[in-house]
Amino acid sequence: AQTVTQSQPEMSVQEAETVTLSCTYDTSESDYYLFWYKQPPSRQMILVIRQEAYKQQNATENRFSVNFQKAAKSFSLKISDSQLGDAAMYFCAYSAYTGANSKLTFGKGITLSVRP
């Protein structure tokens, strides 16, 4: 079974600074997707960024980027120029390549606080 590990329960960053959230996963698949979801206090689940395992290039979405190390099974999220609105819980998630029975497996999440 696939597992996703987020070993840091909490992190804090100064506004305008950069922070990196760590995630590791375990799978025997060669094709899969990795995701970072953001959950603000509103409880809404927001997709921040996704990475396709067959792509060597790291995904980037504005201030959010990932460091995808396939051999090490590591998938970290870097938030640049942190803003107060980035304060939230962040979940790393894994999905085998799309198929009828594929499903997302989530890590336990990390709470990010942003200091003004």
Next chain:
Amino acid sequence: NAGVTQTPKFQVLKTGQSMTLQCAQDMNHNSMYWYRQDPGMGLRLIYYSASEGTTDKGEVPNGYNVSRLNKREFSLRLESAAPSQTSVYFCASRTLRGQGSEKLFFGSGTQLSVL
């Protein structure tokens, strides 16, 4: 565009009571999912339905039943609620084909308390 709609948003039950959480999506998605979220545990899959007419157990199915009523609707039933089922429940859906097919669309969640 409503997306994924869950009802109710909040519910308080007494131990032993039953209830059904409703979920509907208007995106013509094939697959639907029920997750529960507990502090320090992330989101754990309860049940999922890969397509209309099929359902399968996820990681934590005990104490729950599901019904895929049609392509749009996927309900979660607690037959005899227990305090351990106090949680936030999320319904989600996704398509299986085309660009973006790996992306999950989430409902807004149901906060359930069992006393």
